[in-house]
Amino acid sequence: MVHVDLRKIGETRIAILRIDNPPVNSIGSQVRVAVGESLAAALADDAVQAIVLTGTGKFFCSGADIREFNTPKTLIRPLLRELISMVETAHKPIVAAINGTALGGGLELTLGCHGRVASEDAKLGLPEVKLGVLPGAGGTQRLPRIVGIQAALDIIVGGEPLSASQALECGLVDDVAADPIDSACQLAVAIVRGDRASRVIDPAPLGDAASEAVFDDARRAAQRRYRGCIAPQECIACVEKTLHADLETGLAFEAERFKLLVEGDQSKAQRHIFFAERKAAKLPAAAQASTVRSVGVVGAGTMGGGIAMSFANAGIPVVLLEQSEEALQRGLNNIQRNYDVSRKRGRFSQEEVEMRLALIRRTMDYADLSDVDLVIEAAFEDMQVKKDIFTRLDQTCKKDAVLATNTSRLDINEIASVTGRPGQMLGTHFFSPANVMRLLEVVKGARTDDAVIATVFRLAQRIGKIPVLVGVCDGFVGNRMVSHYTREAYFLLEEGCTPAQVDGALRRFGMAMGPLQMQDMAGLDISWAARKRQAPTRPAHLRYSKVADRICEMGRYGQKTGAGFYRYEAGSREPIPDPEIDKLIAQCAAEAGIVRREISDDEIVARTIYALVNEAARIVKDGIAQRPSDIDVVYVAGYGFPMFRGGPMFYADTVGLPKVLETIRRFHAEHGEYWEPAPLLVELAESGGRFSER
Numbered sequence: 001m002v003h004v005d006l007r008k009i010g011e012t013r014i015a016i017l018r019i020d021n022p023p024v025n026s027i028g029s030q031v032r033v034a035v036g037e038s039l040a041a042a043l044a045d046d047a048v049q050a051i052v053l054t055g056t057g058k059f060f061c062s063g064a065d066i067r068e069f070n071t072p073k074t075l076i077r078p079l080l081r082e083l084i085s086m087v088e089t090a091h092k093p094i095v096a097a098i099n100g101t102a103l104g105g106g107l108e109l110t111l112g113c114h115g116r117v118a119s120e121d122a123k124l125g126l127p128e129v130k131l132g133v134l135p136g137a138g139g140t141q142r143l144p145r146i147v148g149i150q151a152a153l154d155i156i157v158g159g160e161p162l163s164a165s166q167a168l169e170c171g172l173v174d175d176v177a178a179d180p181i182d183s184a185c186q187l188a189v190a191i192v193r194g195d196r197a198s199r200v201i202d203p204a205p206l207g208d209a210a211s212e213a214v215f216d217d218a219r220r221a222a223q224r225r226y227r228g229c230i231a232p233q234e235c236i237a238c239v240e241k242t243l244h245a246d247l248e249t250g251l252a253f254e255a256e257r258f259k260l261l262v263e264g265d266q267s268k269a270q271r272h273i274f275f276a277e278r279k280a281a282k283l284p285a286a287a288q289a290s291t292v293r294s295v296g297v298v299g300a301g302t303m304g305g306g307i308a309m310s311f312a313n314a315g316i317p318v319v320l321l322e323q324s325e326e327a328l329q330r331g332l333n334n335i336q337r338n339y340d341v342s343r344k345r346g347r348f349s350q351e352e353v354e355m356r357l358a359l360i361r362r363t364m365d366y367a368d369l370s371d372v373d374l375v376i377e378a379a380f381e382d383m384q385v386k387k388d389i390f391t392r393l394d395q396t397c398k399k400d401a402v403l404a405t406n407t408s409r410l411d412i413n414e415i416a417s418v419t420g421r422p423g424q425m426l427g428t429h430f431f432s433p434a435n436v437m438r439l440l441e442v443v444k445g446a447r448t449d450d451a452v453i454a455t456v457f458r459l460a461q462r463i464g465k466i467p468v469l470v471g472v473c474d475g476f477v478g479n480r481m482v483s484h485y486t487r488e489a490y491f492l493l494e495e496g497c498t499p500a501q502v503d504g505a506l507r508r509f510g511m512a513m514g515p516l517q518m519q520d521m522a523g524l525d526i527s528w529a530a531r532k533r534q535a536p537t538r539p540a541h542l543r544y545s546k547v548a549d550r551i552c553e554m555g556r557y558g559q560k561t562g563a564g565f566y567r568y569e570a571g572s573r574e575p576i577p578d579p580e581i582d583k584l585i586a587q588c589a590a591e592a593g594i595v596r597r598e599i600s601d602d603e604i605v606a607r608t609i610y611a612l613v614n615e616a617a618r619i620v621k622d623g624i625a626q627r628p629s630d631i632d633v634v635y636v637a638g639y640g641f642p643m644f645r646g647g648p649m650f651y652a653d654t655v656g657l658p659k660v661l662e663t664i665r666r667f668h669a670e671h672g673e674y675w676e677p678a679p680l681l682v683e684l685a686e687s688g689g690r691f692s693e694r
């Protein structure tokens with residue numbers, strides 16, 4: 001776990017301690033013990049005058065072993081903070097040779113060292129905030145003393161890693177070198193000789209190094225960026241502590257705040273999502289992925305444009321096909337406008353924008369798709385339109401090209417039936433805006449080859465998406481669940497709520513936006529078309545709310561027409577409550593014989609969120625999702641479900657499945673058969689199980 005080499009430079013002998021814990025050099029209990037023993041031996045060895053601490057391969061150390069959190073292993077000594085203190089107070093210089101990634105506890109370990117050298121490709125960061133905790137091994141106390149308050153707040157609250165050159169610029173490292181071990185040895189020798197000062201941290205309080213306003217700004221920004229999350233606020237409180245507390249007092253404060261977070265539900269939920277995303281990438285069958293070198297996109301509308309941008313952003317050439325010159329130009333103008341916004345925000349330079357635009361080739365001729373490796377269709381949501389397109393694609397595209405549809409709900413097997421290659425046909429369901437949202441539902445048809453799924457998974461990862469494997473059904477995972485969620489939202493309107501009340505309750509629960517605001521954003525005509533399609537097979541005895549249909553009949557399709565459940569001022573996305581809609585809702589309720597009543601936030605949340613949970617349990621049982629944690633990934637990455645609640649399944653586990661079932665049974669008695677408890681929920685609740693254990 002720790003390899004020790006000796007190196008002699010002039011008269012100085014240096015012990016090089018190399019952490020070796022594949023695959024990512026995390027620092028769990030065993031590594032702490034091994035580093036502690038090697039350090040103690042090197043410190044006691046009179047033949048050694050300095051120590052260099054480094055890692056293996058591309059990792060210096062990726063941080064604490066998250067799997068050990070909330071287990072007795074975290075108590076095995078030395079604790080990480082004890083190890084760092086041992087480094088910091090050592091009587092021989094200890095220099096970190098940061099040979100690659102140094103994150104979390106790994107970077108904190110280097111902060112106790114007396115010098116730091118990074119390789120040119122090193123990444124240094126404190127991402128703990130993303131897991132709902134804070135750097136708990138001194139990071140919040142030492143980093144501000146090294147790089148200053150503002151830079152420390154940016155690194156700790158932002159959670160994004162710095163490059164080696166950024167780390168050099170803010171003073172986090174002393175040097176960047178092609179051979180960091182050699183450079184660290186030279187620095188150690190210089191410290192031994194007194195030619196360079198040892199960077200021992202001054203434990204005194206930082207005094208008035210920053211004004212109150214800096215922290216107020218940080219708190220406000222964190223509230224906006226991480227709505228409902230407590231960890232960012234705790235991070236800021238710890239950094240603020242450095243102003244008036246000495247190192248020892250600050251470290252004790254930090255340890256106490258860390259304990260509170262690590263034992264809390266939020267960080268457990270965020271760690272669940274961290275692992276769930278990694279699990280979602282695991283495919284049921286091992287298969288050989290092929291490399292996709294170029295892509296075709298059919299349709300340059302809302303989705304097609306965003307999909308083309310996602311590929312261009314990853315350097316993959318795209319052929320964008322439309323049915324008319326006018327539609328093509330409109331689509332390209334939208335793409336150009338989106339890139340302009342990114343450029344103005346400083347995300348891309350003009351040159352980078354031009355490079356991306358140059359990768360998107362426009363056409364109205366299917367022959368231009370004859371050579372691409374994969375085509376994604378994003379035309380109108382209409383079975384006949386899709387069948388016509390896939391018939392032409394099948395005729396034109398090369399034999400081994402993969403054909404994909406971005407349909408939201410249509411039957412992929414039926415679309416595949418018009419092609420002679422159902423094995424190479426699948427769904428790739430992007431989310432709007434497609435160049436921003438990270439979720440990609442990869443829909444496996446009845447005959448889709450495993451190798452095609454593997455190819456699309458690899459491609460998804462290349463373009464920075466989180467792929468989740470789902471099966472064919474109306475709406476796949478996300479939209480199938482959302483139908484139940486919005487159904488309850490509509491019922492709640494009839495029973496006594498206003499749109500603002502329903503949306504407000506769910507936003508306070510943590511959703512990025514409420515269900516009615518979300519409908520207005522997506523376009524009410526889309527779900528209206530789906531309801532019309534389902535109407536012939538909808539059982540007549542089931543309750544049905546006409547509110548959304550009636551709003552559509554008024555020509556109100558949401559934001560795009562300036563009115564839907566809310567009204568919108570020209571050019572604004574801010575929903576404004578509309579008394580006309582309140583009147584319409586009351587009218588629909590009266591027609592349905594519903595007596596309106598007062599409804600609490602708790603009921604709104606239970607009705608809508610448990611509707612998601614109950615349907616999700618059916619989806620897992622049906623095999624449409626591989627595992628409950630995939631559903632959590634879909635909801636957090638694609639539907640604005642609060643990360644700090646871990647997704648609907650984890651949330652249900654947190655509430656307790658027996659309690660969820662009891663409430664669903666009550667809704668079943670009060671509201672009828674929509675609420676029939678899902679068999680999997682009953683099974684788990686009655687056997688003491690949890691969704692997250694499956």
Ligand code: NAD
Binds near residue numbers: 298321385409431522
């Ligand atoms: P859109 O109306 O904005 O764009 C569709 C585009 O396809 C138009 O530009 C149209 O000119 C073009 N088109 C239509 N028929 C064509 C043909 N035969 N050949 C070439 N181009 C053709 O629609 P959208 O919102 O981008 O949706 C596209 C698809 O993505 C639909 O299947 C939709 O269900 C799905 N989807 C939409 C969203 C969303 O939020 N909008 C999200 C996920 C999936």
